[in-house]
Amino acid sequence: MIDVQDLSVSFGSGASAKQVVKGVSFSVTKGETLGIVGESGCGKSTVLRSLAGLDRHWTGKVSLSGTEVDKVRTREQMLLTQMVFQDPYGSIHPRHRISRILAEPIRAMDRGKGWDMVAPALEQVGLPTAFADRFPHQLSGGQRQRVAIARALMLEPEIILLDEPTSALDVSVQAEVLNLLADLKEARNLTYVLVSHDLSVIAHMCDRVLVMKAGVFVDELTKDDLYQGRTHHDYSRMLFEASAL
Numbered sequence: 001m002i003d004v005q006d007l008s009v010s011f012g013s014g015a016s017a018k019q020v021v022k023g024v025s026f027s028v029t030k031g032e033t034l035g036i037v038g039e040s041g042c043g044k045s046t047v048l049r050s051l052a053g054l055d056r057h058w059t060g061k062v063s064l065s066g067t068e069v070d071k072v073r074t075r076e077q078m079l080l081t082q083m084v085f086q087d088p089y090g091s092i093h094p095r096h097r098i099s100r101i102l103a104e105p106i107r108a109m110d111r112g113k114g115w116d117m118v119a120p121a122l123e124q125v126g127l128p129t130a131f132a133d134r135f136p137h138q139l140s141g142g143q144r145q146r147v148a149i150a151r152a153l154m155l156e157p158e159i160i161l162l163d164e165p166t167s168a169l170d171v172s173v174q175a176e177v178l179n180l181l182a183d184l185k186e187a188r189n190l191t192y193v194l195v196s197h198d199l200s201v202i203a204h205m206c207d208r209v210l211v212m213k214a215g216v217f218v219d220e221l222t223k224d225d226l227y228q229g230r231t232h233h234d235y236s237r238m239l240f241e242a243s244a245l
């Protein structure tokens with residue numbers, strides 16, 4: 001579903017140029033959840049943003065669903081991926097009603113008005129349909145993230161890119177949102193790439209994990225490795241010991 005070869009991302013130019021991602025290659029099969037972990041600033045979000053088409057500073061080869069994509073995506077290619085961000089309050093419009101927030105992607109793609117899809121979209125993320133008339137500030141953080149997930153699903157993407165989707169939420173609702181994501185993946189045969197600094201989130205969700213350090217992947221761990229606490233690199237061992245998984 002995703003194939004990335006020699007992806008590099010640099011910001012700035014000339015003497016101030018900074019290479020943030022340094023020639024990484026990886027692939028993700030359909031239905032898989034790939035995790036990316038690593039310390040703050042190592043380049044995890046930059047990899048996701050390049051996959052999402054939000055960042056155009058990259059070089060290399062990116063293929064999504066068997067098609068090589070360019071920095072500027074065609075309409076069909078844009079429909080393949082959606083991103084869910086850490087902060088649901090920042091990623092949904094604060095002064096629009098939930099109905100408009102959910103219908104917007106449909107309208108933006110000229111796929112009709114989208115209003116009739118609002119109620120089923122709320123239901124599939126476990127929210128009451130009456131929430132359609134509310135504003136984001138009238139929802140809890142967990143409910144807002146459910147709306148952000150519902151909006152990401154409106155155009156039926158095959159790939160969801162999750163950037164720290166639960167780290168802004170109360171611990172008590174984190175598991176609920178993760179379970180919702182797992183259920184939606186199962187029901188819709190989605191493919192996930194999940195960025196998190198929280199190894200318990202990664203262990204719960206991912207089939208495979210790439211450990212990133214300073215713009216490169218230094219380790220790759222299977223679900224079994226995660227459960228057995230098995231690592232192949234000192235840096236991943238350090239991460240795991242620090243998180244006391």
Ligand SMILES: Nc1ncnc2c1ncn2[C@@H]1O[C@H](COP(=O)(O)OP(=O)(O)OP(=O)(O)O)[C@@H](O)[C@H]1O
Pocket residue numbers: 011012020038039040041042043044045046047197
């Ligand atoms: N648009 C940009 N312009 C300049 N530098 C950027 C830009 N986006 C990211 N960076 C820099 O690239 C580096 C990697 O950022 P990135 O957000 O990918 O890290 P991260 O691993 O996701 O960290 P975090 O977990 O803190 O979000 C950081 O040093 C950041 O300051």
